[in-house]
Every structure is written in C-alpha cells, then in structure tokens.
Amino acid sequence: MALTITGLSKTYPNGVKALKNLSLTIGNNMFGLLGPNGAGKSTLMRTVATLQDPDSGTISLDGIDVLKEKNAVRKLLGYLPQEFGVYPKLSALDMLTHLAVLKGISSSTERRDMVDTLLRQTNLWEARKKALSTYSGGMKQRFGIAQALLANPKLIIVDEPTAGLDPAERNRFLNLLSSIANNVTVILSTHIVDDVRELCPRMAIISNGEVLLEGSPAESLDALKGRMWSKVVATDQEVLEMEQALQVISTHLVGGLHEVRVYADSSPAEGFRAVESDLEDVYFLNLARQVKN
Structure with missing residues (x-):
C-alpha cells in the first residue's frame, strides 16, 4: 500500500499557510509524522482522510486519486482524529456495532464477530457494556483505534493519539499500534518524539507546512554521530x-x-x-x- 503526496498546498481563509508544496512517499509500514503543534500535521491528515481539499497538489493511494475518488479511499481508510466524538451514554459494544452498520457491514454475524474481535484486540472486552462516558483517556483512545479498524482498512491514520495519556496507558496504546502495523500502513502524526522513536521505521519532520527531513530514524541518528x-x-x-x-x-x-x-x-x-x-x-x-x- 503506497501513498504518494505531491506538491500539496493549503492556505486557510485567515491567511495561514498550513501546507506549502509538501511532498511525501509513505510505504507499507508504520510511518511517523513528527512536528510541533501548528506544523500542518492535522491539515495533512484531514486532507489524506478526504475531509478537506487542498488548494493544489495530488495524493495517490495505490493508483487511486484520493482527491477525486473519495468514496473508494474511505472504503480502505481507518481514521482516529485528534478529537473524536461519541455518544457518551452508549456502551462500546453498541457504539461499535452502530459504526459497523454505517461502514456497510450488513451481515449481523460478520458484524458481531468483527466487533467482538476488536473489543478483545483493544483490551476493552471486560468494559464493553460500560458507557463510553465512564472510560479513561487511554480507554477512549483504544476505542478510537477499534472504530478505525472496522471493515479491515488498508490505511490507518492516527493524529496525536498519545497526547494526555499517562505513561501506563501510553505504553498500552503504543503496543496496540505496533501490533496493528504488521498488516496495514499506519501514519502516526505526533509532536512526541519518543512515539516515533519507539514505533516507526520511517518518518518525516514537518514544520510550518514544509518537510524538513524524510528518512529512517536510524539514518538520521547516524548523521549526528x-x-x-x-x-x-x-x-x-x-x-x-x-x-x-x-x-x-x-x-x-x-x-x-x-x-x-x-x-x-x-x-x-x-x-x-x-x-x-x-x-x-x-x-x-x-x-x-x-x-x-
């Protein structure tokens, strides 16, 4: 699964230039997108996730034109935004089942099996019938990954997933991401350097909407030796x-x-x-x- 981003630019109505002719190539692995707050990471992720259009540039996902064939992309995409909303009174089980219906999983047996598997994979099985409003920050993030994994996506985007988590929850979440990345392409957008160091064989550093460095963490470290x-x-x-x-x-x-x-x-x-x-x-x-x- 190859994602190719070429010449992407985006300026908001208030004059902020969020992306400036940005180009990246992301292969089938865990890819870290590292940068400070306001670097343009979320704008880039929302654009790849088909939630907004750039002013110029192209994005290709295994031959699919992301900007023109949005429905085709959405069938392959799992997305965990920096902030995501849920119905607080619903249980994780009911919410995932509802989202599975929206994802087009029409078979009740397939839907039940998929939801049960995801709840176990994200270590939420014991709390599956509890209201989402009672979940800790780490549990909510794990639920976010569960919903992103519905319908077996080939590309998963996670935006600032460990911000605000305590050390124990952060470790659980990173271990979960690592296990997922064995089978799909995961883009991890973060300002936390350790998240990228621990997980990603490839990475890019962006700031002010521009790519400053693209490569492997190991190669980048060798350059400073x-x-x-x-x-x-x-x-x-x-x-x-x-x-x-x-x-x-x-x-x-x-x-x-x-x-x-x-x-x-x-x-x-x-x-x-x-x-x-x-x-x-x-x-x-x-x-x-x-x-x-």
Missing part, C-alpha cells in the same frame, strides 16, 4: 551565553540544573562531553535550521 556535545550549567545566564556563541540544540532541566546540548564537529568549549545522539536532537536540529534559513 560524533557531533553532539553536552554540558551541565547552573544559571540561566550561562545558558544564554552558550546560545549566543554556539549551536545549541536544546536545554533540559536535570536536578534543577541546565543540561545544554550542542551540535558541533568537535568539542565546542571546555567542559563539554561527547554524548550519543537521540531522535530529539534530530528533531530540534532540523527545526533550528528552518528558523535560521
């Missing part, structure tokens, strides 16, 4: 001085002190130590380069 340096300092003034003199990628608080991470071909100054690069370094470096350009 031997070029990341770290120093812990005590004051904001020291951090400011480093930001003015060096290519600071990020700063983190560690035990009340500031860990400053710098990109340089060799040791940038006294007191710095070489450190292993991580995907967060790749992310912040590409964002910083865009600002500089």
